Amino acid sequence: MSAGAMFDIPFAGGTTDRADHMRGDPRAMAEAMAGDALLLCLDGLNPIVEGGRLAWDRLESAARGDVEVVFLGLREGRACFAPVPASGSLSPGSGRLWPAVAALSADELALYGAARSLVNWHARHRFCAACGYPTALAKGGWQRDCTGEACRAQHFPRVDPVTIMLVQHEDMLLLGRQPRFPAGSYSALAGFVEPGESIEEAVAREVLEEVGIRVRDVSYIVSQPWPFPSSLMIGCLAHADHSELTIDRTELEDARWFTRGEVAEAFAAAIRGERDREFSLPGHQAIAHHLIGWWLDRA
Amino acid sequence: MSAGAMFDIPFAGGTTDRADHMRGDPRAMAEAMAGDALLLCLDGLNPIVEGGRLAWDRLESAARGDVEVVFLGLREGRACFAPVPASGSLSPGSGRLWPAVAALSADELALYGAARSLVNWHARHRFCAACGYPTALAKGGWQRDCTGEACRAQHFPRVDPVTIMLVQHEDMLLLGRQPRFPAGSYSALAGFVEPGESIEEAVAREVLEEVGIRVRDVSYIVSQPWPFPSSLMIGCLAHADHSELTIDRTELEDARWFTRGEVAEAFAAAIRGERDREFSLPGHQAIAHHLIGWWLDRA
Numbered sequence: 001m002s003a004g005a006m007f008d009i010p011f012a013g014g015t016t017d018r019a020d021h022m023r024g025d026p027r028a029m030a031e032a033m034a035g036d037a038l039l040l041c042l043d044g045l046n047p048i049v050e051g052g053r054l055a056w057d058r059l060e061s062a063a064r065g066d067v068e069v070v071f072l073g074l075r076e077g078r079a080c081f082a083p084v085p086a087s088g089s090l091s092p093g094s095g096r097l098w099p100a101v102a103a104l105s106a107d108e109l110a111l112y113g114a115a116r117s118l119v120n121w122h123a124r125h126r127f128c129a130a131c132g133y134p135t136a137l138a139k140g141g142w143q144r145d146c147t148g149e150a151c152r153a154q155h156f157p158r159v160d161p162v163t164i165m166l167v168q169h170e171d172m173l174l175l176g177r178q179p180r181f182p183a184g185s186y187s188a189l190a191g192f193v194e195p196g197e198s199i200e201e202a203v204a205r206e207v208l209e210e211v212g213i214r215v216r217d218v219s220y221i222v223s224q225p226w227p228f229p230s231s232l233m234i235g236c237l238a239h240a241d242h243s244e245l246t247i248d249r250t251e252l253e254d255a256r257w258f259t260r261g262e263v264a265e266a267f268a269a270a271i272r273g274e275r276d277r278e279f280s281l282p283g284h285q286a287i288a289h290h291l292i293g294w295w296l297d298r299a
Numbered sequence: 300m301s302a303g304a305m306f307d308i309p310f311a312g313g314t315t316d317r318a319d320h321m322r323g324d325p326r327a328m329a330e331a332m333a334g335d336a337l338l339l340c341l342d343g344l345n346p347i348v349e350g351g352r353l354a355w356d357r358l359e360s361a362a363r364g365d366v367e368v369v370f371l372g373l374r375e376g377r378a379c380f381a382p383v384p385a386s387g388s389l390s391p392g393s394g395r396l397w398p399a400v401a402a403l404s405a406d407e408l409a410l411y412g413a414a415r416s417l418v419n420w421h422a423r424h425r426f427c428a429a430c431g432y433p434t435a436l437a438k439g440g441w442q443r444d445c446t447g448e449a450c451r452a453q454h455f456p457r458v459d460p461v462t463i464m465l466v467q468h469e470d471m472l473l474l475g476r477q478p479r480f481p482a483g484s485y486s487a488l489a490g491f492v493e494p495g496e497s498i499e500e501a502v503a504r505e506v507l508e509e510v511g512i513r514v515r516d517v518s519y520i521v522s523q524p525w526p527f528p529s530s531l532m533i534g535c536l537a538h539a540d541h542s543e544l545t546i547d548r549t550e551l552e553d554a555r556w557f558t559r560g561e562v563a564e565a566f567a568a569a570i571r572g573e574r575d576r577e578f579s580l581p582g583h584q585a586i587a588h589h590l591i592g593w594w595l596d597r598a
Contacts, residue, residue, distance in 0.1 A: 195416035
């Protein structure tokens with residue numbers, strides 16, 4: 001399966017050259033910052049979008065004193081950075097996030113997502129988890145180093161793998177809803193991969209925990225970087241041999257089997273942007289939308 | 300593709316019931332610890348293996364005072380824990396690790412891997428990365444909470460996704476070697492997934508960075524939890540349209556194309572345990588071994 005060609009996944013599809021070889025080269029980083037470098041404009045963790053595009057400042061005029069900046073990479077040969085907000089000014093993402101990012105190209109959305117994950121990680125990792133001393137940004141923002149002389153631990157930006165899975169039984173799809181979802185909204189079950197398990201095992205454990213079903217034949221479909229705060233969503237398909245659900249009500253408010261016809265109708269409504277339905281599905285931004293579309297397209 | 304059925308991957312295949320529902324229930328955790336619970340015997344981060352099996356103590360007699368313990372789950376109904384070593388006693392894994400774990404069943408190896416990742420994470424996360432205050436173990440060891448009243452940040456065990464990829468051109472396979480590898484030893488290219496990229500994009504970026512080749516048609520094969528310290532190895536296949544290599548010598552000592560015949564011969568030698576060859580391949584413990592075996596088995 002050639003995942004790249006089959007899907008158009010939001011937050012993936014960036015064209016920025018991450019220029020990994022520059023990060024660890026202090027002279028290259030200094031030259032990049034001294035040139036015509038750009039600094040991404042952020043409102044807390046949210047982007048500032050003007051005319052459907054990300055807003056930028058010149059780095060030399062915008063970065064003040066001891067503000068830390070993260071090297072995002074090169075765009076058309078120009079070095080791009082993002083500022084690390086002071087811990088106190090971290091906003092969790094206001095209601096204005098989605099309308100703003102909906103206007104962005106796939107490439108700019110991917111760049112923003114990477115920047116958001118990185119600056120959030122920096123803002124929340126100003127201290128060494130091993131010893132409690134302050135940390136300092138290193139390697140263009142792709143590392144933080146403990147400043148404690150006895151420790152000097154190195155820390156790296158976090159990416160948390162999450163499995164998200166369609167569960168199929170005969171021609172029906174299992175979907176669930178968390179209490180925080182809008183009324184009527186259902187999506188694919190999901191959960192973090194834990195230490196000591198493979199992707200396939202994480203899928204099986206989550207489904208068993210949440211709805212009491214043992215699945216077989218777990219297969220990978222497609223993945224998505226999800227910057228809230230920094231997940232790697234790993235989309236899978238799994239098969240159930242029975243349909244009897246034992247729902248863990250501490251995790252899920254409801255879970256149900258939906259027929260192909262029901263799913264197709266709700267999916268079409270989601271594409272039209274209709275949310276206020278008895279059964280609604282996630283919109284374009286979520287990988288679940290693309291997994292469900294893929295399932296509907298199969299013979 | 301049903302990955303679980305096709306592969307026998309070391310560190311996966313655990314049968315321990317992780318009993319997620321007990322972790323957040325203080326009464327259930329207290330009862331589990333008061334009963335006939337077991338405590339895994341560790342030498343630093345290494346296991347103590349006796350007669351080909353993991354060694355255990357009774358929790359009540361072994362856990363002293365303020366030693367933190369992590370709830371691994373239930374085995375045959377019995378609660379199993381692992382002790383968090385004091386930071387100073389963390390050993391990086393001595394030369395005795397591999398002979399010791401080679402004797403373990405797949406199930407015990409998986410349990411040890413999960414325990415090793417978890418206790419290592421705890422030992423290195425005794426302080427809050429957000430504010431520098433001490434943290435305390437929570438939810439049976441599946442969380443640490445900041446003790447700072449103004450912070451109270453919650454922290455979760457880390458799992459770092461890593462892509463590891465076979466790159467194919469015509470009937471040849473691209474393999475590389477890092478300077479730290481034993482002489483003559485080659486393996487699949489690999490690298491951490493970064494914030495803001497999908498699995499497929501991480502594969503393409505790593506191959507481009509390390510050997511200067513743009514790949515197409517990235518597909519997923521199988522995954523492996525790798526407890527050094529806590530990676531999720533995501534095995535993929537990618538295709539190259541040309542064979543010209545531009546090797547990044549800061550990352551790789553060498554990279555070469557090998558014919559199917561060369562790979563088959565070295566793979567057979569790896570199964571026989573022969574390492575002292577001009578061209579040798581990883582042994583059974585590494586996912587690369589299983590990816591290469593899969594590639595050889597294909598028509």
